Amino acid sequence: MLRTLKRYFPSPSLMLVIAFAGGLLFINTQTLAQGNLLVTPMRVVFDGKKGLQELNIANTGKDTARYLVSFIEIRMNEDGTFEKISEPDSGQHFASSFVRFFPRSVVLPPNEAQVVKLQLINTSQLDSGEYRSHIYLRAEPNEKALGEDEPASAKEGEGISVRLTPVFGISIPVIIRYGPKTGAVSLSDLNLVTDGGGTKLQMVFNRSGNTSVYGDITVDHISSRGKTTRVANVRGMAVYTPTRLRHMQVQLDAKPGINYHSGKLVVVYGTTTDDGAMTTLAQAALILK
Template structure:
C-alpha cells in the first residue's frame, strides 16, 4: 500500500481591518477652517462641514485623489457622540436631546473610484423637510478607503498556533452634515482656564454651550507681556461643541518661544468663526499668569 501523502497545512490568513475615523477624528476638531479641504490619506474633501438652514436644500462636495495610485472610496452615514473631553464615539441610538439627520438626507454616488489627481462631485440633498420639528439634526458623512489587497505591503505576523494575521489599515474621514429647522441659536462661554507648566506649557479651558444649535470656530491664544507686547502662541482650527453637549474641555499646547515668561503677563483667548469675509467673535477670556 502506498503511503498516504498529506499536503502541508498552510497557515490560515486572518485579515483584520481597522478604521481610522476622523472627525473631526473621529477628531475632536478638524484642525482646518471649513473653507479649506479636509484630508486623510490621499483623499481631499471640500467643504469640510455642511449646514442646511433657511432655504438651502442641496450641496455639492468635491473629492480629489492627491495620491499616486487609483483609489476607491465607499460613502455612508455614521452617527457620532461627542464626549466632554472632546473625543468621539460611534453610536446607533441618539442620546437624549440629540437628533440624527441621516434619514432626511440623500446623496449620490455612494462610491467613487478616483485615478491620481482625479476629482469627483458628490451631490447631497435634504428630503422630507416638512416632517421635521424645529431644532438641529446632525449626522456625519463617512468616506472609507477600500484597500487594494492584491498589492498591499502590510506586514504579516504569525502567532504560536500557526495563524498568520495581516493588519490592513482602512483609512477614512468624516464630515458633519447639519440640518437646522426653525429658530436656532447658540452661545458659548470659556471658563476653568488653567496653565500646566510641568512638562510643556499646556492651556486647559472649558467650553460652555447654551441654546439649541452647535457652535464651531477657531481658537487663538495670545501671550501678553507685562509691557503689553502681544505674541500668538497657539491656534486650533475647527473646534466644535455639538448638540446636545453643554460642555467640552480643550487641552492646548503652547509654543515655548524665547523671551516668553509664562509666570508673568497674561493669556488672551479668542474663539471666533469666519464666514466668507466676515469674522465673528463667539467668546473671549483672559488668564492672568503668576
C-alpha cells in the same frame, strides 16, 4: 464628473475616522488628507439658504481607488473624543433621514476628483432645532489573491500568518438647522499647566441653546508692558449638540521673551461669517502669576 485637484482643495481641518482591524478611532487633526483621500469642505451645513450642496473628494495616491460613501452617527464626549452610536442621545437629532446623497461609491484614478451631491429631503417633518449626522468616505481595500505579494517571512515560515490591512476614511459633519437658532458658548476654568511637554492652557467651553458652535481659538500673551504676542492658534474647534461642556487643552508656543508667570493670556473663540467678517463667540482672560 472628474475635476483637477488644485481647483478644489484648500487646507481646512477635518475630523478623520480611521478604521483598523474592525475598530473605529475618531481623532481631531489639522491635516486634510488621510489614506490618499482629500475632502472639502470640512463640514456641510443646511441652514435654510439652499437645499443642495456639494462635497468634493479626490484621490492623491498613485493607484486608482474606490471610495464608499455612507452615513454614520457619532457622539461627542466632554473631552473632545467621539464614539460611534446607533441611537441618538437625549436632545440629539440625526440628519441622515433628511439628506440624500449621490453617488454612493466613487472610483477615482490618481490625482482626480469628483463631486458628491447632498440634497435636503423630507423638510416637512423637521422640527425646530439642529440635526447632525456624518458622511463617512471609506477607501475600499485593494484585495489580492491569497499568496500574492506576501512578505518573505510569511512564505518561508510554517503555519498560518495573519496580515492586518488598515482601512482609512474621512468623516464630515452634515448639519441641518431649522427654525430659531439659540446656540451660544462661554469660556471658563482657565488654568495653566507646565510639564515635560511644555506649557499648556486648559479651558472649558460651555455650550447652551439648540445649535452646535464652531470656530477658531486664538491665544495672545499680553506682557506687563502691554506687548501682545500670538502664542496659540487652533482652527476648527466644535462643540456639538447635545454636549454642554467640552474640556480643551491648548499647547502654547515657547517663544523667546515670553514669560508665562507675568502678564495675562487672552483667549478668543470666534468664527468667520460668509462675508469674511470675524465674529467673536466667546472671550476670557487669565492673569498670570
